[in-house]
Amino acid sequence: MNRHALPDLTAKAISGGVATDRRHDSAHKHVTGEAVYIDDMPEPAGTLHGCLGLSTVAHGAIVAMDLAAVRAAPGVVDVLTAGDIPGVNDISPSGRHDEPVLAEGKVQFLGQPVFAVIAETREQARRACKLAKIDYDELPAVLDVEGLDPLSDRLVAPGLTLKRGNAAEAISKAPRSISGKMRVGGQDHFYLEGHIALAVPGEDRDVTVHSSTQHPSEVQHMVAHALGVPSHAVTVEVRRMGGGFGGKETQSNQFAAIAAVAAKKLVRAVKIRPDRDDDMTATGKRHDFLIDYEVGFDDEGNILGVDYVYAARCGFSSDLSGPVTDRALFHCDNAYFYPAVKAVSAPLYTNTVSNTAFRGFGGPQGMVGAERVIDEVAFALGKDPLEIRKRNFYGVSERNVTPYHQTVEDNVVQRIVEELETACDYAGRRREIAAFNANSGIVKRGIALTPVKFGISFTATHFNQAGALVHVYTDGSVHLNHGGTEMGQGLYVKVAQVVAETFQIDIEQVKITATTTGKVPNTSATAASSGSDLNGMAAQNAAQQIKDRLVAFAAEKYEVPVEQVVFLPNRVRVGNQEIPFGDLVKQAYMARVQLSAAGFYKTPKIHWDREKGEGHPFYYFAYGAACSEVSVDTLTGEYVVERTDILHETGRSLNRAIDLGQVEGAFIQGMGWLTTEELVWDEKGRLRTHAPSTYKIPLASDRPKIFNVALADWSENAEPTIHKSKAVGEPPFMLGMSVLHALSDAVASVAGHRVCPRLDAPATPERVLMAVERLRAAAGT
Amino acid sequence: MTNIRREIRLLLNGDEVALADVRPDETLLDLLRLRRSLRGSKEGCAEGDCGACTVLVGRVSNGELIYEGVNACIRFVGSLDGCHVVTIEHLKRPDGSLHPVQQAMVDFHGSQCGFCTPGFVMSLYALWMRSPEPSDREIETALQGNLCRCTGYEAITRAARAVSSYGRVTEDALARERDNIRARLAAMHDRKRVEIGEGEDRLVVPASVDDLAEVLAAEPTATIVAGSTDVGLWVTKFMRDIAPVVFTGGLEGLQQIGEMNGTITIGAGVSYTAARDFLAWRIPALGPLIDRIGGDQVRNMGTIGGNIANGSPIGDTPPPLIALGATLTLRRGAERRTLPLEDFFIDYGKQDRQPGEFVEAVHVPIPAPKAHFAAYKITKRRDEDITAVLGAFHLHVTDGKVSSVRIAYGGMAATPKRARAVEAALLGRPWNAETVEAALPAFDEDFQPISDMRASATYRMLAAKNLLRRFLVETSGTGKPFTVKRYEEA
Incomplete structure (x- = not known):
């Protein structure tokens, strides 16, 4: 398997170029059990194991915390509480400082991490956790958005309003109107591999964290904040996740931060892998929504105006709830043109786990609201809902402006x-x-x-930017790295296909390497479906830079115009001769041509003014x-x-x-x-x-x-x-x-x-x- | 004592392993991952639901070596004495090429994130061995105990259909090694009791059913573990101390199933899988019901005796067995007693089992040819889900009237329970819609169900009543569909 074969120098096409049905790069390793997930990595000698102690009430002040029995339990090495965080006790990705690593003074949902046990074995840490005695002064808890006022009750982030035309007037003047309410439930990610972090302390202030995360750069920054060290001291690496779906965009921060704090404090590697129950209890999910809608329409089923209020149960902190509820509004139209529309979001505070990103990121909830409105119109008129759908589709050259004033061009x-x-x-x-x-x-x-x-x-x-790093070694093999993470979606193989295509070399010549903050910095989360769009472009850019240098080098050395340097499968035609790619690379190296490049990409055309709700x-x-x-x-x-x-x-x-x-x-x-x-x-x-x-x-x-x-x-x-x-x-x-x-x-x-x-x-x-x-x-x- | 051995012996892939330091609650998955560094099997849930830890266990049953998928996360090492454990690491051929199941999964893009994949490969391997050209129904049934969050299963089922085009079962390593493995397992099987550890470290594997009776007489409070599909969770989820533990899963004396004088006797150690075809042959309605208990791995481990003995109000076999008029034999030492199954369940978590006593067998009368019998299980998700409501109905109609009736429900009370008021409202009356409608209020006398995460009390009561309506439609021969079906029943 993957035996290093010499490239075919007569091939008509490379293997694994773009637009081919290349299998997942790890498929062989998946089916043999050889694909290494973090819990499968050989543990450094002396590795300790952590378990988080979770709150048992939904809202309360911590009156007393008796952890003596926990500390005395077999195998326990240390017990961490908020006071043990040397830097900032916060991992809120929104910058609102509303999400402690470990609860301090109060708890705001049932399942919130309050302390962390570090023990010789995972089993010992789990058992010790159960021995804690914490007294809470319980406070009233808001568990549901039902009954809350979207306009006056506490929000975790500012709501958004989208407006085009005068919806109230359009509805009141419409021949018919209906209003209603819809509940849409949340969703657990249920990635098969739960959260996990393995922190390995280094010299000075350094720490390396292996984290199952879609957002290594953010984990790096959060760990650095929690430790009170510069970002350069923290390296975060992720080869693959056993599923993400948005659940590892921000939720990995907590486990990584606690593992890193413990590792630096105890000067031993520390691994935290929560049990499935703790994972599901303590980490955020898809937001559930309560959608109020009113629609005005005519007897044919043309929607004339709509008014939506999307109230979301966000949980106790902002996390990504602002952008998630924004995206719900961005999709309150699904594929339909609204002549007049008003849509308001209410990201409501509740004493439940802080909800987070999940595939679609609020968009699905927005669209479910739109489809309910279609149903209402159809049943009111006794028509097939599909007829109402088609009647209200966006036009191609007219009726094509969204509630956020972007024209639909495609x-x-x-x-x-x-x-x-x-x-x-x-x-x-x-x-x-x-x-x-x-x-x-x-x-x-x-x-x-x-x-x-x-x-x-x-x-x-x-966030619409990406970086990549491509090295070409002197044997013609290529090392590929980029900021995107692999969670099963096939990003790695797609980007490798792009690089293989650019160099016109077999994909077997391209080594896909683990995502690490040390190679490509300041990356965006692998999220918003953007992985291939952004990282594919960045990797292509890096490869193209090297390719351009090779072209210039060949043209100069062989004294031909650059147009006569053509990349063929696994070889380069220079004038009248064909040179194996690896040979040309070797020659370029000897001539001191740089064979490494950092690529970059930023998405053009996009802009957004949230205050105006336009862009x-x-x-x-x-x-x-x-x-x-x-x-x-x-x-x-x-x-x-x-x-x-x-x-x-x-x-x-x-x-x-x-x-x-x-x-x-x-x-x-x-x-x-x-x-x-x-x-x-x-x-x-x-x-x-x-x-x-x-x-x-x-x-x-x-x-x-x-x-x-x-x-x-x-x-x-x-x-x-x-x-x-x-x-x-x-x-x-x-x-x-x-x-x-x-x-x-x-x-x-x-x-x-x-x-x-x-x-x-x-x-x-x-x-x-x-x-x-x-x-x-x-x-x- | 010469008839006691102080170690568990098993065959792990190709290696004979003798373990003298097994803890009574040590799981197979921990043995593999922590002690043996075999990390291809994954922990996804630690409760036997997701299947990421699926391995095969080979054992000699009635002289035949059979391999079954099990959940390593809730299978105790102590229950594996004399077994062959086959993990994902054992599949690749010595030359590094892939096993047919693995190659099919690669070629049909059956993996995405890959974390569940080793478990799927093992479940498909077990399926391929027992059914090389599986139907879609067989594939889906074989995969009930494997969760995948990425692929939507379509690619995996495509691979499952194609496995045999990659290789023949008869040429498979486990098939070719069959005699050799059987001989090696036989050599381990020395008919000795296994005892390891003291106090909270103590585990016992009795040598025979009589030996079990002896062990329990000496250790009346011991935890009896048959399939560990329930007790496994006491350990992995609740971290309960369960020692001393007595493992009964390997006792052939408890694994007999047979019929005499119109009554089927099921030994307490008979797994769902082992019972399935026999029961479906004699009492057809039980086949599809058993197919919806857990996943394949759970059915391979879990026993009908255990399902009864643990007394759960939502166990799936007690209601139909009660409706059929089953009786239960309990044994303590050399003493046996037999009681109606319904009398075994006293209250929530309380059964009529004395210290030192164990369930030995359940006896199930086969319904008369003209009797109507049905069992309906309602769940949130069709397969591998714990019951919200289960209704079992057993009724005779003579001259158009109900001449005898037994109805039992699960999920409606603190125990599996007969609907005696409903039965009374039906008995002697014409078997028609009028009688059924008139009997429905009696449900409120029989049951006061609770609301929980599986269903509300309102839904439970409504659905329970509607199941009686469904039973009427099914038995009245209108030919119209009386429920939705995933498969056309044979």
């Missing part, structure tokens, strides 16, 4: 939806389903086709659509997804095999969010669904029985992105909405499609049955 939603509608025979199946339902007692079927339009770019403009926050949009059909048991609410058809566009894909995996996986994850993944807190604020026994992500047997997924082969990015590809991480997540709406359609059939089911998410069997009961009561059947 709209392909009509084409996507039309092609999918035909391919899956939506109309024919809708008729069959109606016939089936008319004749079926208990089992009812439903179908829905929902679109996705998702904005690509970090809305914080400065061009997204470089481009990604589109897709899904059609799902379900069967529902109206006695129990149990259901089966009979079939799903997807058409999604990823531009001129760098790697369609990888992209297909992203689309399939994202759809299932989105479906899980809206169906069986239910987070339940009890009246004390304790999370009761904190492990896979109680929190149910989809299984293989939850997949649609028939699952047809296609990537639009005609798609290419209108903007000059890396090889004209499009981002794919987040957009297909929202395709899962088709299942929620198919369930809603099936429920609606019990009342003759005359009442909007208002099916909230997650649509567990219980919620489906209760909706059935509600509709039956409403229809008097």
Whole structure:
């Protein structure tokens, strides 16, 4: 495997260039168990293990903390509390100083880390943790956003208002209007590899932290703050994560900071790997929302004006809740043009775990609100929701301005939806389903086709930059490093394909190396679907610099015009002769040509004025659509997804095999969010669904029985992105909405499609049955 | 004493391992990862749900060497005496080439983040060995105990269908080595009791059922561990001290299942997997129900006896067995007693089991040919989920009227419980919608369910009533679908 073979100097094409279905670079290692995750690394001699002591009340002042029994427990080396943090006891990524590493004086949610036990073994640390005696003076706890006032109650960050036209007037003048409320549940990331950090102390003030994180630079900065040392003393490295999905964008900070503080204090390596239950209890999740909406429309189903309030349960600190709730508003339109719109976000403070990034970053919640409004209009008029959707799509050259005043320049939603509608025979199946339902007692079927339009770019403009580092060694092999992290999405292989393509060398010649803050500094999180867009460009830039030097060198040495230096597969044609890439590199080295380059990229065109709510926050949009059909048991609410058809566009894909995996996986994850993944807190604020026994992500047997997924082969990015590809991480997540709406359609059939089911998410069997009961009561059947 | 051995012996991949220092609560995953540095098996949940730690355990059962997937995270080392443990590290061929399952997973892009992948490979390996050309249903059933958060499973199932195009089962290393392995395991099997440690370090593996009775008579408060699918969590999740521990999973004397005079007797050590086909053959409704208990790994470890003995109000086998009129045999020393299964469950966490006593067997009368019997399990997620409500119905109709009826529910009370008021409301009346509707208020006499993270009390009660309606529709032969199905039943 991966035996070093000599490159083929007569090949017509390199292996592993762009637009090939290259397998994941670690696939062999995944299937053999040889891929090394942090817990698999050989531990430095004397490594200690940490366990976090979590608060047992949702809100309270710490009156007394008796940790004597913890300290005396077998194997315990040290117990850390807030006072042991030598630097700043804060890891708030927003800079609001509202998130302590270890709680100080008070706790603000049940599960907040209060102390950390460091012991010889993980087992000893876990057992010792249970011996703590902490007295709290309990305070009233706000656990839910229901009943809070979005306008006057405490927020963790300023809300946003988007406004175009006069929504209130448009609604009041509209022939019809409806208002309602929707609940959308949160979601646990359930990455299979939980959080973990291994801190290894170095000399001076140095520490190296192996962290399972999507954001090594931020971990570096947070560790430095907590230790009170400059960033240059901290190196953070991550080769791969066992899944991230946004859950390791900021949530890794805490484990890394505590491990580093303990490691420096005790001068021994320290590893912290929380148990799954602690991981789920103590780290943030997708925000759940309460969405108030009002829509004005005409008798044909044209939306004339909408008014939204998106209230989010953010938890006790700001974390990323500001930008997450902003993005909910950026997607309150999904693919629809609103002639007049007002949308307000309310990132509300609650005494629950601080919610965070999760694939889609608030966008999915925004879009679910938009789709509910479509349903309301459709049921009010007795029309098929798909007709209302199509009627309200953004236009191509008109009706194309978003609530944030960006013009949609690349709209392909009509084409996507039309092609999918035909391919899956939506109309024919809708008729069959109606016939089936008319004749079926208990089992009812439903179908829905929902679109996705998702904005690509970090809305914080400065994050849209990336760096890469490329070395070419004298044997022609290439060392590739960039700021992006690998969490399974195939970023590493995609960027390696870009570099292989640039040099025209087989991808086997390109070594993909672990992301580390020591090689590429000040990186952005691998998030917002931006990994390939940003890092692919930065790596291409680095490779191109070296390539340009090689061209100049060859032209000079062989006395040919630069146009006559052409990179062919594994070789370079210089004038009339072909020189193996490795030989040319050796010659360049001998001539003292620099064979290393740092690449850089920043996304053009984007800008955003948050105060005004206007700008061009997204470089481009990604589109897709899904059609799902379900069967529902109206006695129990149990259901089966009979079939799903997807058409999604990823531009001129760098790697369609990888992209297909992203689309399939994202759809299932989105479906899980809206169906069986239910987070339940009890009246004390304790999370009761904190492990896979109680929190149910989809299984293989939850997949649609028939699952047809296609990537639009005609798609290419209108903007000059890396090889004209499009981002794919987040957009297909929202395709899962088709299942929620198919369930809603099936429920609606019990009342003759005359009442909007208002099916909230997650649509567990219980919620489906209760909706059935509600509709039956409403229809008097 | 000559009939006592002081070490656990097992075959780990190719190595014979003798362990004299096993703690009673030491898990196989800790042995692999911490003691043996075999770190291909991952810990994803430590509760037997995610399958990232899946390994194969080979054991000789009725003379045959069988390999089954198990969750190493909740499997105790003490339960592996005389077994062959096969981990992901054992699959690659000596020349470095990949095993057919591995190559299929690579070629079909079956891994993304890769953390769950070793577990999937092991589950697919077990599937391939027992069914080289699996149906989609077999694939999905085999993967119920493996969670993947990245791929959406589509690529993995594509790989699963293709494995046999990469190699033949008969040429597989475990198949070729079968005789050799059986001989090596037989050599370890010296019919001695294993005892290790004292006090809170004490574990015992009895040599036989009689020996078990003797051990328990001497250690009446010992924790009896059969499949460890429940007790495993006492250790990994609650860090409870469980010693002294008596491991019964390897006792062939408890693993017999057979039928006599219309009654099936299931030994307390019979796993769900071992019981499944026999029960499905004689009582067809139990097949699909067993297929929805845990995942494959849990069904391979967990026992029907354990499911009864631990007394959970949401155990999946007691309600149907109660509805069928099952009885239970308990044994202490040489004494045995038999009682109706429903009487075993006294209250939440309290069963009619005396110190030193153990569940030996459960006896299940096969329903009469004309009897109606059904068991419906309702969960949030279809598969590998703990029951919200489970209703089991057993009813005879004579001349259009209900001539006998037994109904039992799980998830509706502190124990698995009969719906006696509902039964009374049905008995002697015509088996039709009118009778069923009239009987529904009786549910409120029988049950006062609770609300928890699995379901609200309101939903539980409504669904419980509706299951009776479903049973009527199913037995009334309208031909219309009475529920949604993932698969067409055979």
